[in-house]
Amino acid sequence: MARLMCVANGNNTSSSTWAVIDSTSYSESETANTAMPTSYSSSASLGNFTPGAITVDGIGIRIAARTGTTGTLSVELYNHTGAASVAGTEVTVNMTDVVHCSTTNLEGG
Amino acid sequence: MGFTSTTTTVAQVETKAISTVDSSVQVTLGSGVTYAHAGTGDVVGEVFNLTGNVKILGTSTSVGTYIYADSDAIVTLDNVEIQYIGSGSNTKRGIESANLVGAVNTFTMVNCVVKDLSNSSGFGFYANTITPALVSVTNCVFYNTTLGGTGIITSHTGATAAANLSLNDNLVANFSIGVNLNGLFTGASVTANNLRISSCSTGLSNVSVGSVLIYTSDTSGHYIHSCTSGVLLNGGGKKSLTSCTIVANASSGLTSFAGTNVIESCNFYGNSSAVLLSGVSTVAAATYFNSCNFRSTSSLSQTTAVNVSTVMPSNAYTEFNNCNLGQTNAHTSADITVSFTFSGTLIFNNCVLASSAEITSTAYTLLDENGIISLMRKDGTASNHSAYIKQAIVTPDTTIYKTASPSLRITPKSASITASTRLMPFRAYVNSGQTCTPTVYVRESEAGDGAAYNGNRAKLYVKANYNLGITSDTLLDTATASSDGA
Amino acid sequence: MFFKFSAPVTLLGATAYVVRFKTSSSSQCSIFTGGGLSTATRFLRTTTTQAPVAGDDRFIMGEWTAAATMTTRAVTADDTITIDYGSASTSLVTPALSISNGGTYEVPTSASTAYIQKISGNVVVYSGGTLKVGSSGSRMPSTSSLTWTMDCASNVDFGIRIKAYGTFSAYGESKQRITTLTSNVSAAGTIIPVTSTTG
Numbered sequence: 001m002a003r004l005m006c007v008a009n010g011n012n013t014s015s016s017t018w019a020v021i022d023s024t025s026y027s028e029s030e031t032a033n034t035a036m037p038t039s040y041s042s043s044a045s046l047g048n049f050t051p052g053a054i055t056v057d058g059i060g061i062r063i064a065a066r067t068g069t070t071g072t073l074s075v076e077l078y079n080h081t082g083a084a085s086v087a088g089t090e091v092t093v094n095m096t097d098v099v100h101c102s103t104t105n106l107e108g109g
Numbered sequence: 110m111g112f113t114s115t116t117t118t119v120a121q122v123e124t125k126a127i128s129t130v131d132s133s134v135q136v137t138l139g140s141g142v143t144y145a146h147a148g149t150g151d152v153v154g155e156v157f158n159l160t161g162n163v164k165i166l167g168t169s170t171s172v173g174t175y176i177y178a179d180s181d182a183i184v185t186l187d188n189v190e191i192q193y194i195g196s197g198s199n200t201k202r203g204i205e206s207a208n209l210v211g212a213v214n215t216f217t218m219v220n221c222v223v224k225d226l227s228n229s230s231g232f233g234f235y236a237n238t239i240t241p242a243l244v245s246v247t248n249c250v251f252y253n254t255t256l257g258g259t260g261i262i263t264s265h266t267g268a269t270a271a272a273n274l275s276l277n278d279n280l281v282a283n284f285s286i287g288v289n290l291n292g293l294f295t296g297a298s299v300t301a302n303n304l305r306i307s308s309c310s311t312g313l314s315n316v317s318v319g320s321v322l323i324y325t326s327d328t329s330g331h332y333i334h335s336c337t338s339g340v341l342l343n344g345g346g347k348k349s350l351t352s353c354t355i356v357a358n359a360s361s362g363l364t365s366f367a368g369t370n371v372i373e374s375c376n377f378y379g380n381s382s383a384v385l386l387s388g389v390s391t392v393a394a395a396t397y398f399n400s401c402n403f404r405s406t407s408s409l410s411q412t413t414a415v416n417v418s419t420v421m422p423s424n425a426y427t428e429f430n431n432c433n434l435g436q437t438n439a440h441t442s443a444d445i446t447v448s449f450t451f452s453g454t455l456i457f458n459n460c461v462l463a464s465s466a467e468i469t470s471t472a473y474t475l476l477d478e479n480g481i482i483s484l485m486r487k488d489g490t491a492s493n494h495s496a497y498i499k500q501a502i503v504t505p506d507t508t509i510y511k512t513a514s515p516s517l518r519i520t521p522k523s524a525s526i527t528a529s530t531r532l533m534p535f536r537a538y539v540n541s542g543q544t545c546t547p548t549v550y551v552r553e554s555e556a557g558d559g560a561a562y563n564g565n566r567a568k569l570y571v572k573a574n575y576n577l578g579i580t581s582d583t584l585l586d587t588a589t590a591s592s593d594g595a
Numbered sequence: 596m597f598f599k600f601s602a603p604v605t606l607l608g609a610t611a612y613v614v615r616f617k618t619s620s621s622s623q624c625s626i627f628t629g630g631g632l633s634t635a636t637r638f639l640r641t642t643t644t645q646a647p648v649a650g651d652d653r654f655i656m657g658e659w660t661a662a663a664t665m666t667t668r669a670v671t672a673d674d675t676i677t678i679d680y681g682s683a684s685t686s687l688v689t690p691a692l693s694i695s696n697g698g699t700y701e702v703p704t705s706a707s708t709a710y711i712q713k714i715s716g717n718v719v720v721y722s723g724g725t726l727k728v729g730s731s732g733s734r735m736p737s738t739s740s741l742t743w744t745m746d747c748a749s750n751v752d753f754g755i756r757i758k759a760y761g762t763f764s765a766y767g768e769s770k771q772r773i774t775t776l777t778s779n780v781s782a783a784g785t786i787i788p789v790t791s792t793t794g
Contacts, residue, residue: 001650001682005597005640006698011673015646021654025612025639029629030688036618036626046613047633053608055642058599058658061616062627062636071619072662075598077639080611091598094662095623098596099696099722100760105179106687107758108627109596109656109695109721110787112780128785133793134777141783148776148788156774156789162740163728163767165755167747174745175754182720182757187731188767201751214760220772227750250772280773305773 005060021060024051033064033103036073043080059089063108066098073098110136111252113282113307114335115147115154117359117381117409119256121335122283122308124159151378151406152334152357155305157250157280159222160190167193170255173227175201178216180209180237186218194223195231195258203232210240222250229257229285236263236274245275253283256310262289276301282308287336289314291344303330312336312358315344329353339363339380342370342396350375357409361385361416366394366425376402378438379409382416382446386427386453395426405438413446415455423479425453432457435464447472451480459486473497473522481532501528509558511550521564531582534572547571547585555594567592596696599658599666603642614639649679652690652716656724657697669699674711681716685752691716694761696723702743704729706736712743717753720761728765737768 003021010017027047059075076090101108114121121144128139136156146154167173173193177200178184184206195203204223206216223233233251236244241263251260260281263274277300281287287309290301306312312333329351333339339358342348349371355362356378363377364385375398377383383403403414414434415427434444443466445455462468462484472482482497492515496503500523505515521528539545549569553562566588573581606612614637618624627636647653657665681691691714694700702710720726729735745753757763774789 001652002645002648003638003652003654004645004647005638005654006656006668006670007640007644009669011671012700013646013673015644017670018644018647018653020641020643020645022639022641025614025637027629027634027638028636028689029634030627030636031634032628032630033625034628034632034635035622036616036624037632038618038621040615040617041632043613043615045633046615047635048611048613050609050611051606051639053606054639055603055605056600056639057603057642058597058640059614060597060638060640060654060656061614063596064625064627066624068620068623070623073616073618073624075614075616077604078613078615079607080613082607082610085615086604086606086612088602088604089600091600091659092662093598093659093664095618095620097659097663097665098624101722102759103625105759107179107722107760109693109719109724109758109761130792133791134789136787136789136792138785138787141785142780143782145782145784146776146780148778148780154776154780156776156787158770158772161767161770162737163735163765164740164742165765166742166744167750168744172747172750172752174747175751176757176763177754178757178763179759179761181759183760183762183764184757185764185766187765188734188769188772189728189765190767196751198751200756201754220769222772248772278773 022051022054022056025049028062030106040076040078043078043083048080063098063101065102065108066095066100069095071095110138111157111159111250111282112142112146113155114144115152115357116335117357117379119308119335119337119359124254152409155280155307157252159224159250159252161188161222163188164190164192167227169193169227170225171227173231176204177201178206178208180207181212181214182216183214184216186221189221191221191223192225193227195226195233196228197230202235205232205235206241206244207237208241208243209237210242212242215243215245218246218249220248222252224252225254226258231258232262233258233260233281233284234262241274243273246279247275248278251279251281251284256283256308257285259286259289260284260309264289264291274299276304278303280305282306285310286314287312291315306331306333307335309336310338311341312339314341315348334358343367347371349373355380356406366396368394370394370396372396372398372401374400377414378404378411379406380411382413383411384415386415386417386421386425396428398429398432400430401432402436403432403434403440403444404436405440407438410441412442413440414444416446417449417451417455419449421451421453423452427453428456428458429460430458432460434460434462436461439464443467443469445469445472445482447475447482450475450477452477453480455482457484457487459489460484461488468497473500473502479532496533498528498530498532500526503530503533509552524564531572539577551588551592552595553588553592597640597656597658599660601660647678647680650682651680652682652692653680654693654695655698655700656695665697667697667699669701672700672702672710672712675709677711677713679713679715679746681714683715683748685717687717687719687756690719691753692718693721694719694724694726695721699725699727702728702741704733704735705739707738709739710741712741713746714744715746715753718755720757720763722758722760725762727762730764731766734766735768
């Protein structure tokens with residue numbers, strides 16, 4: 001059983017529409033939610049994973065609640081072993097780009 | 110294609126496959142219907158399309174799925190067939206909208222068919238339990254191959270009214286409860302009209318929810334037939350039914366009262382009993398039937414318009430105004446039936462009672478000290494009044510009177526139980542310090558009056574009035590032999 | 596929510612990585628976790644492409660590349676043979692088909708086609724996501740059909756859940772749904788006279 005994410009507009013049955021989500025890095029829960037910090041946390045405080053020599057093109061996260069629309073949100077991939085950010089992996093969006101969602105109905109996807 | 114029953118046999122609802130659509134007004138089936146279905150007269154059967162080319166399905170008759178829309182989900186289901194759904198579990202009840210008052214997005218179902226609950230605790234459609242809003246379910250078919258579950262329910266308990274809730278023009282067949290309308294409805298934006306409900310154990314139900322004031326806004330134009338009980342009004346608060354046709358229901362057309370109910374311009378035809386008064390003994394009810402019609406059909410007997418069948422509290426009040434009972438096709442038992450001890454008040458104003466038996470001959474034996482059945486201007490005739498009280502019938506007498514017509518004729522029906530007009534006392538205004546001297550002219554009837562009175566002498570009482578220091582009903586005077594034929 | 600790199604990145608073998616995140620202002624949003632940031636919800640998408648097969652879970656969402664810059668993603672549900680998608684998880688947290696903001700899963704309405712969808716698992720449409728079958732102006736035509744089966748093992752194992760601000764719409768062929776008989780039909784009768792067959 002694989003987890004696939006759409007990578008291009010197209011037919012469901014087409015192989016070019018879907019790309020594989022790495023199973024090692026995959027983590028999904030709605031048990032709790034934690035406020036995003038205003039600076040990157042130390043890698044030691046975050047759950048690390050060793051996916052192997054794979055090629056990846058993006059990061060997915062689940063927003064629990066958008067409580068404000070000020071400023072930006074940034075995500076990056078960080079090499080915990082080498083203690084360095086992985087070049088070309090930081091993406092920054094506006095808080096206004098984040099969908100309206102709350103923890104009441106868990107509609108953030 | 111489905112066909113509703115058109116008799117009092119609930120199980121005559123059936124489905125058959127279409128062979129051809131012959132024209133805009135005719136269809137031919139692949140095989141014939143099992144039962145006869147009426148298309149003319151007082152009961153006209155519905156025909157409903159159970160097929161859509163967009164289908165959402167569970168797995169089987171016992172393993173189903175669900176659709177749940179959170180508040181502010183944007184949902185439109187248009188000509189969709191949904192089969193094998195529902196359970197008693199929260200958020201998995203069937204098709205459910207959790208839209209709350211304050212939501213900005215709509216939940217809409219139109220022209221869909223929802224069939225075959227996979228669990229008897231399931232629901233065809235379930236509206237939010239707090240305050241539904243912006244929900245529209247219209248012109249849909251809800252059908253169960255096997256009777257059970259609930260077709261449509263709104264069961265909200267919030268103190269805030271529902272808003273923009275529309276449950277119009279749906280057909281519901283073969284559920285334990287066809288449509289269950291509860292909760293706080295108010296205002297023109299909430300409507301549940303023109304529902305066609307058949308072949309259910311209870312067709313239309315309204316059950317009290319906690320202590321919240323419940324008001325059902327205009328629910329009108331329903332056609333409720335071939336259920337065991339057509340309508341159940343057992344919820345607190347005020348409810349109204351307008352312009353409904355309630356026919357061919359196996360047990361009763363309308364039953365089990367509580368709260369305040371206004372039944373306006375409704376027809377009750379061919380039900381076993383049209384109206385069954387069987388309220389909870391401790392729950393008061395005031396019910397008004399205005400301009401309603403009650404009768405048998407040419408093929409279905411209705412035994413009675415109203416049947417007092419179980420205990421009713423002394424403050425239960427039922428009033429019929431400008432109604433027709435037993436016209437065209439008479440009731441087979443009596444227009445009014447009292448079959449249980451009755452403590453309440455039953456009033457008929459300007460009603461026509463056309464059956465050969467207007468009221469159960471032994472009705473007066475079942476009335477207790479607080480029970481009264483009053484018929485005023487019966488059959489539309491001026492001065493044609495009568496009152497049934499405990500063991501007596503009271504009528505105006507325009508033939509025998511003392512000074513001016515009419516007098517009050519009291520006909521006792523028991524040799525051992527005193528007939529008393531305590532429920533219809535005469536009232537006199539008395540200023541402080543003033544003395545009131547009531548005078549009553551009493552005549553004991555002779556054989557020429559219809560029957561000779563052979564009971565005890567009539568007595569005059571003043572009723573207890575603690576404001577005047579009268580702590581019990583007090584005897585003032587007793588008639589003498591001179592009242593014989595006086 | 597998916598953040599797409601400017602170009603794919605090849606990771607190192609035997610190397611541990613973490614996903615880090617931050618906001619420029621405090622108290623702007625929270626992220627789902629299992630109980631703390633060390634268990635934050637996250638995944639990496641590889642560049643390995645493949646068609647879905649039975650048992651696969653699927654995610655559809657827009658791709659954010661920069662501020663105010665999202666590429667929407669739409670998948671056309673063109674199946675005409677039965678494939679039982681989904682890992683059969685009964686949890687809404689791990690749906691078989693997840694449609695998030697910027698994502699659309701659409702069943703087409705081509706003529707003379709019998710579309711099939713079979714899913715073992717929940718279908719969850721999150722805020723900003725769209726699940727659709729045709730539209731009011733492009734209904735499923737009479738020559739076509741869609742049969743969408745939620746392949747539950749026990750009653751209500753799975754369902755379709757539409758979250759706040761998620762969209763689910765479906766438009767079948769318009770039919771006369773309810774009518775009445777216009778004359779009596781006897782038992783065994785096959786000719787059915789009705790008020791209208793066409794609405």
